[in-house]
Amino acid sequence: MSRLSRILTAAAGLILIVMYFSTLWRIDLEAPQYPEGLGLRITLTDVQGADEFDLQKINNLNHYIGMKEIVPEAIPELRIMPWIIAFLIGSALLAAAVGRRRMHTIWLALFLIISVIGLVDFWLWEYDYGHDLNTEKAAIVVPGMAYQPPLIGSKQLLNFKAHSWPGLGGYAAFLSMGLGMLAWGVDWRRGRRAGKSERAGGEGLPAPGNGSMAAALLLAGLSGALLAGCTPEPEPFHFGEDAGAYCRMTIDDERFASQVVMNTGRVYKFDAIECMASWLETEVADETDIHSVWVANMAEPGALLPALSARFVQSDAIRSPMGGGWAAFDSEEAAHDALRLLPARYSAAATEPGGSSEQGQARTRQETYSWLEMRRHVHIH
């Protein structure tokens, strides 16, 4: 092993120590009645509530649906895990000290296998709690309903929305594995180079740069995958159920639904484009918090367009929920086509929002608007 890969391997081992002092996985529950939140924190040795009594509260809620009580003392994995991680730390340090590639490879393979087993075991544990319901004793039995939280991501379980994500300890494990793979990659590149240069008969300088390049790419890929798993995205609308974030109207017209996605992933939905624009005007202090803004394509109900690439039109003939008469289309042509189809009595005056129809006066009238122009025109309330 090269010096670099030995350092990386030692670092990979040492980073795992973080797992003893932090949360491996966190499950957060959201429900109207719990504005303060409820959550579980899974550590190497325990399942705890996010707050002092959360585990107790969650067990009490779960009894209504017949779910087994979560008793950390009765979960054998929590007894074994500290030893497994200790073994991984010790063997990483040993591999780094001895410096033999084969040993390092075995360590990495074990680490990967243990991780996969761990995640599968965790999923099975969630499956068991979510499915093994005592329907005899449960007050609430919804046929066909299971309550398994997701391994990673979010899911609605009756009145609760469950979010499951790694905690610091979980990320430390991923990081450790990344460093372990990086070390392996460095040595692999180096071995191949050495082989090549031997075959070429030259002395050949070791090329750490290339090894680490590959490792960096690997890391970047890994990080990219993680990021891609959680790039803030628009959420699908539940028409007839979602309430608008600003006008508090139920969103049920897919021709005008729109939403703002924040950098945090939080989504604000609106029943009308003009409602969203007003909200942005009055409620958002720092627009750099916004990840993206989406509007419905009136010509293709249900499809969302990035607001920045949409063309907007306004007419009293367009019966938008808040009465502003704004609609969005995916192109200038589509917007013009829509305007042409409006009843004639509207087409003269209504396309100049806020302006009066001065008959006979020759004026160039703008008919479609960009997102930024549209925002300048919106006035409701």
Added chain:
Amino acid sequence: MKRHTTNRIIAGVAFLLLAGAVATSCRTADQTGGNKSAAEAVYVPPGSYDEYYSFMSGGFSGNLTVYGLPSGRLIKTVPVFSQFAENGWGYDEETKNMLNTSYGNIPWDDAHHPQLSQTNGVPDGRWVFINANNTPRIARIDLTTFETEEIVEIPLSAGNHASPFITENSEYLVSATRFSVPIPQKDVAISTFKENFRGTISFVRADKVGEMDVAFQIMVPGYDYDVSHAGKGPSHGWAFFSTYNVEQANTLKEVNSSQRDKDFIAAVNWKRAEECVADGNYQQWEASYLRNVKNHSGMARTEQLSGSRMIFPSDCEGVIYFLPTPKSPHGVDVDPTGEYIVGGGKLATVLPVHSFTKMLAAIENEAFEGVVDGIPVLEYEAVMAGEVENAGLGPLHTEFDDKGNAYTTAFLSSEVVKWDIETFTVVDRIPVYYSVGHLMVPGGDSRQPTGKYLVALNKITKDRYLPTGPELAHSAQLIDISGDKMEMLLDFPTMGEPHYAQAIAAEVIMDKQVRMYRLEDNEHPYAVTSESETRVERDGKNVHVYMSAIRSHFAPDNIEGIHVGDKVYFHVTNLEQDWDVPHGLAMMGAIASELLIMPGATKTLVWEPLAEGVYPFYCTDFCSALHQEMQGYVRVSAAGANTPLTYHTGE
């Protein structure tokens, strides 16, 4: 080269950490907020009146609170079943008797459901009634004085929860056993529930002041009878009761009462019951219960009532039917036309709606799936008009508007769901904060609902107001229902635990308000009609002070000749004949509350001095510029001392 590599690694690690940070922060939460423009909708400018009086039950406060809508301003607390030191209710000699029961004088109860009196199915603003859940009683509150004037006990009952829902012309208020018990009471093992425990459904005469009593009772199986509503229009003459625990469990009911797929709504034909009583088809049972009545100036009197006309369904065919209804129904609500009966199955996934017409046909065709204790059980399919899908989790109660819509609360999903009565389809929904129980539309359970406001009465408050330690006010939310979409207007805190509420247009009762009591009508035996009649009389150890209060003095205000061991009765008449000039009386060391005396009324405070000395008394209600001067002294001498009895003012 090496440095270069290290930098890349650092960059890579930083990237990885960044990815982690993004992933952990990447969670969504729905938050809530009202619409700023809603402020205008609820703004009642200073000096202006609200549109509605809203009567909210005080729940475990035992009282009734009155709020103005749409402002959400608390304008009155009416003490009913609980002592209320603020105005002396249940402490002073005049009102103490109102809390008498056959168990003794009880200073508290749990009041759940205000119910306005009705004429032709429309609230008429004469009275509001409310039930006591714990020791079964029903109270009548006069809406010209906002005072409780009558309380009647319900015999042979327990857990008076399905009460006091009223019939269309205020003929009857109903009452039923939420807790089945041995009837009559006897000493049996609790585990003999199925064999010994029974329920009763009672009909209480409501339309004459001072004459509330139990007209008749129906003996029913030992289930938990939960909520009720009377029929209206075509279904007038019927009353409907939701039931749970048809499993007849006597322990861990949260599990054991939730086993069956269907419980029942009991449909009671009270006109048929009247016939059976007239025909003598009932048993005369022993029963002993009290009725307390108070007019504004006199002492509350307690009257002993006895006997019960007990109807057994097997002896009175057609008096009651069971309608199977999914999963422990809570609310049972009848739409304005009287045709639809909505059951809120709190554990059900659909909201079942029964049809009165189909029910009559099912009875006619004997579409029975069984008989329980002489009560035919109708087939679900034969009575069900429709099921509302997706009506929220944990549906509880339904009220109606004037446009053919129904509004149902969902406790678990914490929302109000609006649905079309004809199509049984959900047309709108709005989240409420948090865990809503009852809801109220003014007139929403009558034949003439309004269509402007809806109040959601929420059980959990959490973060809606500034936090106040562990105990938080409950919360009501006002929702605009005038448009197609419901719109949240206002949060306002409520007192005790409001269960149900009712509201009535302000103009129906505001002009009937009594501003003061006329002195000439004062029938109190210890009243004085002028200062010249004030005096102190000794009757053995009892000393009666005939006292007057008028701005800004008491007469007499110096009293001597009271001895340790005496029992002193301060009978204070407020001589004012002016609007909004109550006087109060507080006596140092008196083991009671203050008195609060309305103009023209007389109230009595009892004081038993324990030690010699001179003790002050004073007026507690800031009555005038010289209110602070409105005070006096009582001199207390040792027992057996020969201080003569003297009294005066201004000498």
